[in-house]
Amino acid sequence: MTGKGLKRCMGGARCNHAPGECTAQPMVDRIYPEPTLFRREDRYIVIKRKHLTPFKERAIRDQLAALEVSTVECVAVESDWPEYETVWGMIEARVTGKQPALAALSTLPAGCPVKAVGMSVSPNGFMRCHYTNARGQAISLAPEDHCKANLCALFGPDIAWLEANFPRWSKPIYSEDCLHRQLVRPAEIIGFDTAEVAAALIIECTRKPEMHA
Numbered sequence: 001m002t003g004k005g006l007k008r009c010m011g012g013a014r015c016n017h018a019p020g021e022c023t024a025q026p027m028v029d030r031i032y033p034e035p036t037l038f039r040r041e042d043r044y045i046v047i048k049r050k051h052l053t054p055f056k057e058r059a060i061r062d063q064l065a066a067l068e069v070s071t072v073e074c075v076a077v078e079s080d081w082p083e084y085e086t087v088w089g090m091i092e093a094r095v096t097g098k099q100p101a102l103a104a105l106s107t108l109p110a111g112c113p114v115k116a117v118g119m120s121v122s123p124n125g126f127m128r129c130h131y132t133n134a135r136g137q138a139i140s141l142a143p144e145d146h147c148k149a150n151l152c153a154l155f156g157p158d159i160a161w162l163e164a165n166f167p168r169w170s171k172p173i174y175s176e177d178c179l180h181r182q183l184v185r186p187a188e189i190i191g192f193d194t195a196e197v198a199a200a201l202i203i204e205c206t207r208k209p210e211m212h213a
Helices: 054-066 084-096 148-165 194-207
Strands: 003-008 027-033 115-121 127-132 138-141 167-169 183-185 189-192
Touching (some): 115 194, 127 194, 148 167, 148 194, 189 194
Antiparallel strands (some): 115 127, 127 138, 167 189
């Protein structure tokens, strides 16, 4: 097994040698495996059924069966979807074992009209996130109450800021012609990403000094 390790005296904690006088054979105390490298690989051949006629689909299925080529159930994310790079990042984090530090998690961009004040925990363990909206009103929400309706109430007339900084995109629309596929309508902003906004607000509250319920 390759890796970097820390060496100590063969006698371990019971060694009585003075520093620099021990001649015992060093031994590896702990092995640190080399970090796993992540590389994007071309592992799948994906055919979108929308691009096939019924005849072509039957022919492909018959050929796969004749050659005993098995298929797999999976989720396909097209390269022009806004989730594409996010999914790659999730796979890389799983393969390499990297976990994002708190500072690297969702953050509130500069100019947010809602200010995170902090988080409080009641004696019975219930958590509340505390905010101040653009009007200076104090508002608190439980972590599970950061739904779309409550976020709209929290941001009020500043919903446009959410759409600009946490956009939710529609799917692009392409022509039906599979031989000359053309983009008919590009992806458009159709609202804000509720999950991303909620995560950013809650994490921002955890960065603040603890409040007392």
